[in-house]
Amino acid sequence: MSYKNRDWLYLKYVTEELSLGDIAAEIGVCPQTISYWLKKYGIPTRTVSEASWTPSFLKKARPRIDVSFRNRGWLFQKYIIEERSLAAISQECRVPLRTIAAWLKYFAIPIRDYSSSQQTENCRKIKSEKLSKERSARWNGGRKIACGGYILLARKDHPHADSCGYVMEHRLVMESLLGRYLNPSEVVHHIDGNVTNNSPENLMLFQSPRDHRIHHAGMLREGVIDVEIYLGE
């Protein structure tokens, strides 16, 4: 059944912005059923204020809310790279804070703890300048390709460097983003399945190999990826 398919539901509810009622009517089930499956797949449901801005109400010439936060790349850029706060992003998009929090969770973008989100604008600037300096200074080092195509960089002083002093580049990129070393049990996943694409927006962090496997199994089941990609990162 189409409404039990995650991608189909996502297309109808998020991309096409149909309401629960519209989707339910289209396939002849009750809205509660659609609500159940949205929840099951972790697709954030719209708040009443958001729902009132759906296209059917545009005729009333109300200002449309900015729904950029439903795009992972956009949210990643704002929250991780620009280090904007949850409050600042929700203000910019004119949606409740919990809506932004729900989408961060949905895209597996780690939410900062309270103390780091309390940093002043000034601290934030100093920190990101320092990080980018470190990044450019440290990223010119020895580079080699490991088996499986992973890019390795020479980091002799890194606590988790291998016996030859190398660290996987995708893990270093995630560490730069988080501002801390990764725990060896944490797994960095390549969203597009290309292990040489270590650009920040292509990386997703999982707390354990188990969480990572569950994510891959889900993609495999839903036909998002094929077995070959399933076996890689």
Ligand SMILES: [Zn+2]
């Ligand atoms: Zn993966």
